[in-house]
Amino acid sequence: MPTSEAIRLPSLTPGTEHRLLKHRFGSGGRSAYIQAGLHADEHPGLLVIQHLLSRLVALEAEGRLDGTIVIVPFANPVGLGQQVFGQMPGRYNLANGENFNRNFPDITGSLEQAIDQCALEKNDVAVFKTLFAAAMDMPPPLEAVQANKYWLLQEALNHDILIDLHCDTSSILHIYANHDQRQRALDLAAATGVEAVFLEDEAGGFPLDEAYAKAWKTLHRRGLVDTAHLGFSATLELRGQADVEDDIAAADAQGILDFLQHEGLISGEPATPLRHERIQVYPLEGVSHLKAPGTGIVAWKKRIGEAVTRGELIAEIVALDLAPGAARQAVTSDVDGILVARHHIKLARSGQKIGMLAGTTPLPGRQTGKLMGI
Structure with a gap:
């Protein structure tokens, strides 16, 4: 039987x-x-989490769990309580404007000191997790959101796999992961039907998956763990905010379970083999954020998932305060690739990000450590 726990913030x-x-x-x-x-x-x-919970209850009753799976069904109760005239601005903390998925604790300094002070055997994952726990052994923050981040990272570092479920405003399925874990990111993509995988060394902003990955990379860089034993973290972007449908969620949950089965946490024969042929890997340095050249209504000329070429028209900005018949402002592609995401609100301000393109070639000006938007 599953066990449940409530953590007070x-x-x-x-x-x-x-x-x-x-x-x-x-x-x-x-x-x-x-x-x-x-x-x-x-x-x-x-x-998706609710479908996972139902399936995991059945799998445990069938005796098919060969490992441990921990689920947090909502990772931000503070954000869920934020309402402004009936709308939920859940990406940012209204108390200070900070992105809820930025500035997680960095344990690498304490971890480096611990590594220097003890003899470690290569790939001793159990001991490594003990080191992570010791590095997190500090008084939790007194403020609710920071305490929330502290607890989430502390829990994540107990595990071999971290999957953080997100979505964009309106987008195709895609995954963010680390270059060190390319193969496992491709396996997760194959299991969940993702065709676009974004890989990076350091995205920037220190979201949860990066805080987790950086701890493991500290060990990897010191030659203490190989890729097969490295902890794996990924952000799985489940299309857009409006894509909340039972049938889609059930399929996504099954894809995650298929990946966990491939990883050896669930017994039995996989329903289908993982196939990687349709998956395209993009460097995060090859992502371009489309910006509105003026203020007005966005008239899109491309749908999400469509191929784009450099110089091709992607959208037009229709100004509302110019003379009748005034020309529209063109928004063109600066990559050869695909349109990954579009903002679902069609009235844009000048300079506002309205979409995301992905190409296979790094773009000038894109810097490791500064690759994520706010």
Whole structure:
């Protein structure tokens, strides 16, 4: 039977309480941690998690769990409580404007010191997790959102696999992962039907998956762990904010379970082999963020997932305050690749990001460590 736990966060206001829920399935062996809703206005993953929970209850009852799987069904209760006239601005903390998935704790300094002070055997994953736990052994922050980040990273570092479920405003399925884990990122993509995988060394902003990966990369850089034993983290982007449908969520949940089965956490014969032929890998340095050249309505000429070529018309900005018949402003592609995402709000301000393109060639000006938007 699964076990459940509630983690209390510091109170934001008198008389209120926020809690994180954690459900644990299976025991022993390798382990995976999956969460959704860190950006509280991204809801596809919340429904996918519910399908995962139902399937995991059945799999555990069938005795098919060969490892441990921990699920946090909503990773940001503070963000879920933010309402402005009925709308949920769940990407940013209204208290200070900070992105909820940025500035997670960095344990690498403490980890480097611990490595220097003890003799470690290569690929001793159990000991490495003990080192991570020791590096996180500090008083939790007193502020609710920072305490939330502290707890999420502490939990994630207990596991061999971290899958963080997100979505864009309107986009195709895609994955963000690390160059060190290219093959496993491709396996996750194949299992979940993803055709676009973005790889980077350091994205920047220190989101959860990067905070997790950086701890493991510290060991990898010191020659203490090989790629086969390296902890794997990925952000799985589940299309757009409006793509919250039962049938889609059920299929996405099954894809995640197929990946975990491929990783040896679930027993039985896989329903289908993982096929990588349709997957395209893009360097995160090859991502271009489209910006509106003026203020007005965005008239898109390309759908998400469509191929684009350099110089091709992607959209037009229709100004609302010019003379009748005034020319539209063109938005063109600066890559040969695909249109990954479009902003779902069609009224744009001058300079606003309205879409995301991906090409296979790094773009001038894109710098490692500064690759993520706010």
